[in-house]
Amino acid sequence: MTTRPAPNAASPAEAGLSIVVPVYNEAANLPALHARLAALAAGFAATRGLAVEIVYVDDGSRDASLAVLRGLPNDGVDLQVVSFSRNFGKEAALVAGLDHAGKGAVLFMDADGQHPPDMVEHLVSLWLDQGYDVAFTAKAHRRNEPALRRLFVRTFYALLNWGARHKIPPDAGDFRLLSPRAAAALRQLPERNRFFKGLSSWIGFKQICVPYEPAERIHGVSSWSFQSLVGLSIEGLTSFSVAPLRVASVFGFAMAGGAFVFGLWIILEKLIWDIAVPGYASLMVATIIIGGVQLIVIGVVGEYIGKILSELKARPIYFIAEREVREAAPGAKTG
Ligand code: UDP
Ligand code: MG
Numbered sequence: 001m002t003t004r005p006a007p008n009a010a011s012p013a014e015a016g017l018s019i020v021v022p023v024y025n026e027a028a029n030l031p032a033l034h035a036r037l038a039a040l041a042a043g044f045a046a047t048r049g050l051a052v053e054i055v056y057v058d059d060g061s062r063d064a065s066l067a068v069l070r071g072l073p074n075d076g077v078d079l080q081v082v083s084f085s086r087n088f089g090k091e092a093a094l095v096a097g098l099d100h101a102g103k104g105a106v107l108f109m110d111a112d113g114q115h116p117p118d119m120v121e122h123l124v125s126l127w128l129d130q131g132y133d134v135a136f137t138a139k140a141h142r143r144n145e146p147a148l149r150r151l152f153v154r155t156f157y158a159l160l161n162w163g164a165r166h167k168i169p170p171d172a173g174d175f176r177l178l179s180p181r182a183a184a185a186l187r188q189l190p191e192r193n194r195f196f197k198g199l200s201s202w203i204g205f206k207q208i209c210v211p212y213e214p215a216e217r218i219h220g221v222s223s224w225s226f227q228s229l230v231g232l233s234i235e236g237l238t239s240f241s242v243a244p245l246r247v248a249s250v251f252g253f254a255m256a257g258g259a260f261v262f263g264l265w266i267i268l269e270k271l272i273w274d275i276a277v278p279g280y281a282s283l284m285v286a287t288i289i290i291g292g293v294q295l296i297v298i299g300v301v302g303e304y305i306g307k308i309l310s311e312l313k314a315r316p317i318y319f320i321a322e323r324e325v326r327e328a329a330p331g332a333k334t335g
Contacts, residue, residue, distance in 0.1 A: 016050060017050055017105045017107060017124065018102060020106055023056055024087065025063045026111040027065045027067075030065065033117070034072045038073070038076055045076070052077055054080070056079070056081050057097045057100075058081065058083035059088060076329075079325070079326040080325050082096055082097070082322075082323045083321050083323070084319065090174070091235075093318070098186060106177070107177045107178075112217045112219070113215055114216070119212055122210065123177040127177055133182040135207075136173070136177075136209055136210070137210045138173060138211055139212065139214055140213050153170075157171075160241050164241050164243070168198050168202075191239070194239075195235055195239050197236070244303070248300045248301070
């Protein structure tokens with residue numbers, strides 16, 4: 001069904017490039033994005049003889065996205081439109097794109113225009129001319145994001161990389177290019193819970209980070225709520241680090257140590273100065289704190305157990321409602 005890419009094609013350019021675009025309620029952004037990508041593809045074909053296909057993965061959009069995708073012109077570029085049976089989330093859309101990408105190298109790119117198409121040429125040149133396997137981008141700054149979100153992001157990466165042998169580059173985005181062998185490596189990873197930023201750095205090979213200035217969304221609003229960001233962060237943390245478990249143990253030790261010292265102190269007070277136990281307030285506080293810490297720790301452990309459960313169930317990551325493959329219209333194809 002799917003043409004598997006040739007990871008060891010004789011020359012990298014022979015392998016070709018699949019541009020994977022996850023789409024969720026992006027009807028207004030698609031025509032302009034597609035025109036830009038098609039122009040890029042024609043350029044690559046003409047200048048480098050690089051065959052390009054665009055894989056749109058419709059992640060159960062509720063607007064007209066799918067209809068718009070079906071109507072996109074395929075002059076000069078191969079097209080695939082994969083649509084999900086429901087909204088499975090961006091990470092799932094990326095997995096589907098990776099699974100169906102048939103050209104070799106894979107480029108992930110958002111549909112909302114925030115990932116500047118002009119950078120694609122640079123990423124491709126890093127791969128073809130300089131032999132990088134993973135060219136990923138990182139936001140140059142987060143000045144225009146709310147302070148609370150920035151703090152949250154900073155804490156997240158600090159926790160994620162705390163004591164980790166393999167550090168995940170902070171602020172790396174999903175906008176990245178994978179060489180055929182890097183894409184093949186990512187496909188081999190068996191886990192259901194996939195945190196792409198982490199995984200594509202974890203696989204190794206020759207990696208390079210390219211800072212970029214994220215553009216404003218052209219139309220619509222970001223579909224990430226604070227809640228879904230928290231979700232993705234927990235996902236990332238628990239699949240890439242045991243830092244939360246470690247924090248829990250450190251907390252536990254500190255609490256137990258404190259309690260032990262406090263107990264000793266109470267005994268000494270009684271023996272030396274014969275001070276009666278003053279009681280209620282301190283007991284109450286200690287009980288509540290210990291109770292709280294225990295709940296947190298149980299929650300942390302629960303996250304990991306939940307992860308084990310979901311890996312164990314081994315459910316598919318997504319279901320495809322329909323898939324349409326359109327070869328570039330003959331005659332219009334350049335190169
Ligand atoms: N997206 C998706 N499924 C979702 C949410 C988002 O496929 O459930 C896509 C969306 O269409 C866009 C990309 O993921 O192409 C990034 O989404 P968004 O712009 O909402 O996120 P942000 O740029 O704020 O991180
Ligand atoms: Mg966006």
